[in-house]
Amino acid sequence: MKLLQTIGSAFDRVVSVTDPVKAVQRAQARRVFAIYEAAKPTKQRQKQKANQSPSTLVGTSATALRAHARFLERNHDLSRGALRTLVNNVVGPNGIGIEPQPRRKDGTIHKEYAAALREARRDWQRCPEVTHRHSDAQMQRLVAKTWLRDGEAFTQTLMGRVPGLDHGTKVPFSLEMFEPDMVPLDYDDPGKFIRQGMEFNAWGRCRAYWVYKSDPREQLSWLNSTSALKRISADNVLHLAQMDRIGQARGISEFASVITRGEDLKEYEESERIAAKVAASMTAYVKRLASTETGYTGEGLEKDENGHVKPRDLYMEPGMIIDDLVAGEEIGMINSNRPNPNLIGWRAGQLRAFAAGIGTSYSSLSRDYNGTYSAQRQELVEQWVNYSVLADDFAAAFVQPAYDQFVIAAHLSGVVPIPLDVKPGTENDCLLVGQSMPWINPMHEAAAWEKLVQAGFASEVEVIRKRGANPNDVLEQIAAFRDSAKEKNLAFSSNAATKQTTVSVSAVPTELQQEAADNAQGKNDKTAD
Structure with a gap:
């Protein structure tokens, strides 16, 4: 290796004299090779050669990841708690609220029209979906849970008269939620620009979804064919998807990168619990020494027909004294080293990595709130940015589009017609009200806001x-x-x-x-x- 480096250096000096430009190019190339060492495979680090398109990766992995994430939600307390924490902080107990702000032609808010929309929406929030089983806040939490766990969620908008459907509200507008399994990932038709159950135009914009008429998981396998699908225009479907790459059509589970760690945590904790339970059941044993050392013969103990000492039943209780041992016998204690004293530290490190991958805070996931006020506030502030980003994605793909169609349905049905003095295009203007960052120290927070309001830097x-x-x-x-x-x-x-x-x-x-x-x-x- 040193010989090659010496020859290379000599050759570089010759090139620098004969062709300086070429020498500079060789030096730049050498620096590039030195910088991108991560691209070189080694014995300790294998090179990842997979570089499929985003849709190909999702098509081969989304179904398995979705099923595994659902399994963890059902059977793993930490995964279920992480999902609940995400939903509660993104959507919250009251859902993402909407404050109508339609504008007059002079730019001011049309208060009368806004009040009418608020009143109509308050009535619609009682049963906004076709089953009449969920309120608006419950529906939002259910859609958000499906989106984060499965990677995507679908909702069909239904407006006006629909055969067999009772909207149940003054405004004839309802939503139909369905899981991503209803849109087949394996349905492709290049001739019709259909990819993974979605129909696109030449620019890659979705124009329709192909949806099963009934749940394929509850029907016979022969029903899972193109004849069991129906085409729904993209204008009537709200598709909330977790996207990782440009050009990705379908969503991927938020748990994709932490599934293996969550599974390892689950199995390890189960092993430790079983070991601790076994250790609690084992107390002591009678050790019988070799007769050549102590003269042990089992004399005085009950024996079977072969001359072997029969086992005795010793019941342990507090303060008991064992006084029936014979010569050559002694009591031995079992030390299982359970529970493992290193479990808490190891588990805390794994939980921090799990929380970072899933996008929630370690304190909320582990229920460990030890630390100073400054540390807890810093964690809350940094984590709240992630919650706000998720809330923005959820509102942009689900809450806002649903409200837009609600306003149209309210106008066309005559329940809340658009006044003539409303500026065109502003009838669906609104303020989306998400969850607010909680106060760690209410006294300090209230005093700070009061000073900001008094100084004119904030409003009531x-x-x-x-x-x-x-x-x-x-x-x-x-x-x-x-x-x-x-x-x-x-x-x-x-x-x-x-x-x-x-x-x-x-x-x-x-x-x-x-x-x-x-x-x-x-x-x-x-x-x-």
């Missing part, structure tokens, strides 16, 4: 939304409460119309007056000094 509306509430609902609640309090001649410190009350000196007891005078005199004396 922003503070209300940061707490996860709707400003309009808060104003209505405050107004109704104060009207009720006024009727009963009650006043509270939260009443903005109540001015600061000044207590007269005569109303203060004499003892307090004297104490206040003494304090004032003391301050004057210090000032004089």
